[in-house]
Amino acid sequence: MKASIGDVALKAGVSNATVSRTFAHPEQVSEATRLKVQAAADALNFSVSRSAGILKSGRTYRIALLVGSGVIEWFTAEIIAGLNDVLRDAGYDLVIYPIEGSEARDAFFEELPVRSNADAVFVSSFGISPDEVKRLGTAKIPIIGINTTSEGFDATVGINDKEGIKLIVRHLAKLGHRNLLYLYESFSSTLGFSSFNRISGFQEACDAVDGLTARTLAVQKGDSILDAAISEIMAQDNPPTALCFHQDSQAIPLFFRLQRSGLSVPGDISVTGFDDSTFAKEAELTTVRQRPYDMAVDAAQKALALIEGQPIEEPFETFPVQLQVRNSTAKPRTAPLL
Amino acid sequence: MKASIGDVALKAGVSNATVSRTFAHPEQVSEATRLKVQAAADALNFSVSRSAGILKSGRTYRIALLVGSGVIEWFTAEIIAGLNDVLRDAGYDLVIYPIEGSEARDAFFEELPVRSNADAVFVSSFGISPDEVKRLGTAKIPIIGINTTSEGFDATVGINDKEGIKLIVRHLAKLGHRNLLYLYESFSSTLGFSSFNRISGFQEACDAVDGLTARTLAVQKGDSILDAAISEIMAQDNPPTALCFHQDSQAIPLFFRLQRSGLSVPGDISVTGFDDSTFAKEAELTTVRQRPYDMAVDAAQKALALIEGQPIEEPFETFPVQLQVRNSTAKPRTAPLL
DNA sequence: GTGAAAGCGCTAACAC
DNA sequence: GTGTTAGCGCTTTCAC
Numbered sequence A, B: 001m002k003a004s005i006g007d008v009a010l011k012a013g014v015s016n017a018t019v020s021r022t023f024a025h026p027e028q029v030s031e032a033t034r035l036k037v038q039a040a041a042d043a044l045n046f047s048v049s050r051s052a053g054i055l056k057s058g059r060t061y062r063i064a065l066l067v068g069s070g071v072i073e074w075f076t077a078e079i080i081a082g083l084n085d086v087l088r089d090a091g092y093d094l095v096i097y098p099i100e101g102s103e104a105r106d107a108f109f110e111e112l113p114v115r116s117n118a119d120a121v122f123v124s125s126f127g128i129s130p131d132e133v134k135r136l137g138t139a140k141i142p143i144i145g146i147n148t149t150s151e152g153f154d155a156t157v158g159i160n161d162k163e164g165i166k167l168i169v170r171h172l173a174k175l176g177h178r179n180l181l182y183l184y185e186s187f188s189s190t191l192g193f194s195s196f197n198r199i200s201g202f203q204e205a206c207d208a209v210d211g212l213t214a215r216t217l218a219v220q221k222g223d224s225i226l227d228a229a230i231s232e233i234m235a236q237d238n239p240p241t242a243l244c245f246h247q248d249s250q251a252i253p254l255f256f257r258l259q260r261s262g263l264s265v266p267g268d269i270s271v272t273g274f275d276d277s278t279f280a281k282e283a284e285l286t287t288v289r290q291r292p293y294d295m296a297v298d299a300a301q302k303a304l305a306l307i308e309g310q311p312i313e314e315p316f317e318t319f320p321v322q323l324q325v326r327n328s329t330a331k332p333r334t335a336p337l338l
Numbered sequence C: 001g002t003g004a005a006a007g008c009g010c011t012a013a014c015a016c
Numbered sequence D: 001g002t003g004t005t006a007g008c009g010c011t012t013t014c015a016c
Helices: A005-012 A016-024 A031-043 A050-057 A074-089 A101-111 A130-137 A161-175 A189-207 A224-234 A248-261 A292-307 B005-012 B016-024 B031-043 B050-057 B074-089 B101-111 B130-137 B161-175 B189-207 B224-234 B248-261 B292-307
Strands: A062-067 A093-098 A120-124 A143-146 A155-159 A179-185 A213-219 A242-245 A270-272 A287-289 A316-319 A322-324 B062-067 B093-098 B120-124 B143-146 B155-159 B179-185 B213-219 B242-245 B270-272 B287-289 B316-319 B322-324
Touching (some): A005 A016, A005 A031, A050 B050, A062 A074, A074 A093, A074 A120, A074 A292, A074 B074, A074 B093, A093 B074, A093 B093, A130 A143, A143 A292, A155 A161, A161 A189, A161 A270, A161 A287, A161 A322, A179 A224, A189 A213, A224 A242, A224 A248, A242 A248, A248 A270, A248 B248, B005 B031, B062 B074, B074 B093, B074 B120, B101 B130, B120 B292, B143 B292, B155 B161, B155 B292, B161 B189, B161 B242, B161 B270, B161 B322, B179 B248, B189 B213, B213 B224, B224 B242, B224 B248, B242 B248, B248 B270
Parallel strands (some): A062 A093, A062 A120, A120 A143, A143 A155, A155 A316, A179 A213, A242 A270, B062 B120, B143 B155, B155 B316, B179 B213, B179 B242, B242 B270
Antiparallel strands (some): A287 A322, B287 B322
């Protein structure tokens, strides 16, 4: 059915090795032979199969990406795009493993399907435990973290979440805000590291400002984060003058809701996000920019170096965050809301 | 370094074949032997390598996904998630090939890297030419289209774009609108099929309504689609009373812009989208719902069947679209805008 | 229930 | 510049 190297060799009247060389090292084959071989290959619709070469090389040419959820939103989409762009050019396949729920998680670390079946593994925004990292380590392949701790990893890329949220807090403080509310969806430990730092960074930054009242509010997944936000804004007793959302995608829907509630941004309330993701610019949302695509490109390059056994100049890299001041933040209102 | 089947066999005092069977067909191995082998395998951190088995089986256990862009937005993210969920469980790797730009495109169809290196190929929302499909066909693997024509494909899944946009037009007509404007970003032919149908479907639906004025407006990629929209709304001369966007992601930013322009939805202008994607519900955008995740799951199942050589009950499947009437559409204003 | 051995398709010494 | 040959690590008949 499918033509193999032997068929081409036969048809071209040369040996298997010559056919192989024609594709792998064309410069080692004479022009005439090369053309003959190529003609035969074209006639038979032949392409070199990677599988055999993979077997010989000892490499799998697969690289795994562990993510905490099967749902691919902004951050993960950017990571996939960045990794894939670099890895594909280098001849590697990126294969995605969503690890959703604790059973799937246990199963993954029990079976460790990447062992003997991947040349490296990325762990993205995944609150992986030290034990799990150790277990992953028995696969004897490089482990690269994306927004994770660096413990047990061969390399990591990530942002300084604390620094990012501190930029937000200082910006609001400078505008005169003295009562901030941080809103986030309660997250499972599988998504922990980056999120945790963002929240604790918020507290730290607020503590550093005299007379600043700050609260954090964890809300169950779903629409209710907006209800919580509105309720807090309308509270009789010392309502916040600014809402800090854990990520842009939670802040954006608030704009629609506020409009219906007759509340204006930033007149009645200042709002901030985190990520500078989809629609943040259009919504004029003050936020912190991070560039997961760039981090992924760098992470992929680190992975390739590690696979080659090359030393890495900076195994643990922190990428810049940047405050994007837009129109969703302003001086706090001086008069009460009603 | 890495333990292979021979090492385990040696340590367990059995043959390679028995080790192989312990993992591939445990029921063919006696309890006692199995335990011995497993103990040895655990001690050596051994896992079966897929590469060798792949070579023997003649399968590659790779399935390619061709997409028109390296950027992964809502639709593609849903497709990837759906395909991956099914294919991973079946032991296949999903590998993503972004085909961006005509050089990359020509290179891809020239080299045809999927030939001998994938067991099936998905083509997603990619205006592939008949010649390209034919060329792809020489790879002798199933080709499954997602939102493509069915010409030359072994199976396809998709929605009826024309029907979808017609639901929008009829809804607006019923509300009393008689002047519609369809806005879209001009798209390259690589993204053609689905988009083209949506636009021509709009025209057809409008033609079917007496006294309905309809125009379509192609805008260059970028922010300017909003400027175009605002300008049209404010036009002296017979401005549209409803704007129909090609997809939700173009309509959403308009909400923010309109607010700043002092225009209200749906009071001053009705707005519709297409997709029911991120924030459509929160923005109360009237739109047409499609479920790319579900289509992808179905496409993946079709692919697996085709690989197995099984007959497919419905190779060319059309998935339902559903009108989501929300608060962004209402009766047209009766008074002039100013 | 287990072992011996062939071979999947290719690559890389090594010889000529 | 080209051919011969030995494997890469596993699976799978075929014996026993």
